[in-house]
Amino acid sequence: MIRTFKYKVKTDKQTEINANEWLELCRQLYNLALEQKRDYWNCRKQYLRYYQQGPDLVELKKEFIQFKKINAQTLGYVLIKLDQAYNTFFSNLKKKNGRAGLPRFKSKKRYNSFTLDQNGWELKNNILTIFKVGNFKLKLSRPIEGKIKTITVKRTSLGWFTNFHCEIRKTNRVCKNPTKEVGIDLGITKLLYDSDNNFVDNPKYYINSQKQLRRKQRSLTRKIKNSNNYKKQLLIVQKQFEKIKNQRNDFQHKLSTSYVDKYGKIYVEDLNILGMIQNHNLSNHISDSSWGTFINKLFYKVEETGGKLIKVDPRYTSQTCSNCGYIDKNNRLTQSEFKCLICNHTENADYNASKNILRLGQDHITKLSSIEQECYKTSGILEGVNKH
Numbered sequence: 001m002i003r004t005f006k007y008k009v010k011t012d013k014q015t016e017i018n019a020n021e022w023l024e025l026c027r028q029l030y031n032l033a034l035e036q037k038r039d040y041w042n043c044r045k046q047y048l049r050y051y052q053q054g055p056d057l058v059e060l061k062k063e064f065i066q067f068k069k070i071n072a073q074t075l076g077y078v079l080i081k082l083d084q085a086y087n088t089f090f091s092n093l094k095k096k097n098g099r100a101g102l103p104r105f106k107s108k109k110r111y112n113s114f115t116l117d118q119n120g121w122e123l124k125n126n127i128l129t130i131f132k133v134g135n136f137k138l139k140l141s142r143p144i145e146g147k148i149k150t151i152t153v154k155r156t157s158l159g160w161f162t163n164f165h166c167e168i169r170k171t172n173r174v175c176k177n178p179t180k181e182v183g184i185d186l187g188i189t190k191l192l193y194d195s196d197n198n199f200v201d202n203p204k205y206y207i208n209s210q211k212q213l214r215r216k217q218r219s220l221t222r223k224i225k226n227s228n229n230y231k232k233q234l235l236i237v238q239k240q241f242e243k244i245k246n247q248r249n250d251f252q253h254k255l256s257t258s259y260v261d262k263y264g265k266i267y268v269e270d271l272n273i274l275g276m277i278q279n280h281n282l283s284n285h286i287s288d289s290s291w292g293t294f295i296n297k298l299f300y301k302v303e304e305t306g307g308k309l310i311k312v313d314p315r316y317t318s319q320t321c322s323n324c325g326y327i328d329k330n331n332r333l334t335q336s337e338f339k340c341l342i343c344n345h346t347e348n349a350d351y352n353a354s355k356n357i358l359r360l361g362q363d364h365i366t367k368l369s370s371i372e373q374e375c376y377k378t379s380g381i382l383e384g385v386n387k388h
């Protein structure tokens with residue numbers, strides 16, 4: 001399994017100059033290789049693959065000595081990157097009936113990252129040294145795990161970033177109660193409510209900073225486009241968005257870890273999140289809850305402990321009585337309290353829903369295991385037959 005660890009980095013002036021020079025050389029190579037691919041196509045009507053272009057790199061380095069400043073592998077990754085752009089183009093061609101844009105030549109503004117593999121760098125504590133470039137000081141918000149396969153250095157309007165792509169075989173993540181199960185109901189006011197009667201309020205990072213954001217964005221629209229003041233203000237807006245994203249991400253990491261530590265099986269609703277975002281009244285709230293990214297984190301973390309995340313059918317989870325099982329399809333779900341018409345069971349509506357989710361998930365598992373047993377029996381019989 002490959003996981004990416006992303007960090008903001010600090011550099012000194014000289015390192016930045018060198019890194020910019022690398023980016024510029026990579027960009028030149030990208031454009032040269034693109035030109036070569038186009039010429040090849042025009043002459044022979046054949047697509048030139050990146051490994052066919054590789055040998056020309058040696059010639060290129062002889063002719064233009066400035067390319068010797070960069071690792072051979074980093075230059076190789078430029079060719080791979082271009083190939084990936086073509087792969088996207090080819091698959092878009094198929095999907096969109098021939099309406100896809102060819103990869104284009106890149107301007108200085110649009111070429112912002114280079115990649116290294118296992119050579120040409122060194123990592124000591126939080127200092128990443130890239131030979132022939134310089135030192136990058138990492139803001140280590142969480143530790144790097146696994147074996148580093150490649151490193152991508154990125155230039156953004158918010159400064160420099162490094163992405164470590166790591167191969168993870170085994171993690172130290174252990175679940176304390178692998179047999180314990182929980183149902184989780186995701187919501188808006190309460191981000192989640194679980195079947196053990198615990199809840200977590202929605203921190204609403206986006207909604208809470210809307211006032212500030214709106215003021216900053218209004219100020220942006222008043223500035224002349226592409227002026228210096230416009231660029232400064234744009235950066236301020238981007239920084240605010242980045243901050244919201246980081247806060248939410250951090251919060252989700254901590255929350256998902258706490259569940260994975262405690263439970264071996266976690267049940268959630270299989271929500272059509274995209275469909276719900278199209279409802280504009282709710283969309284800000286829903287994207288603020290970011291259920292999708294939260295479920296993803298739960299999913300990969302629970303897999304690491306050997307546990308399971310199971311998605312259940314979300315229909316009627318809120319309208320079913322968790323006590324007697326009666327489904328009240330006319331229940332409009334506006335109350336925070338659930339009240340059963342048949343058995344009079346009264347309970348917090350989210351708590352009631354989470355218990356239904358737990359039960360649905362457990363039913364699902366029992367069904368699955370009985371099917372498995374059935375298959376096992378049949379295969380046993382077949383094996384018996386074969387032996388005779």
Ligand SMILES: [Zn+2]
Pocket residue numbers: 321322323324325326340341342343344345
């Ligand atoms: Zn009931």
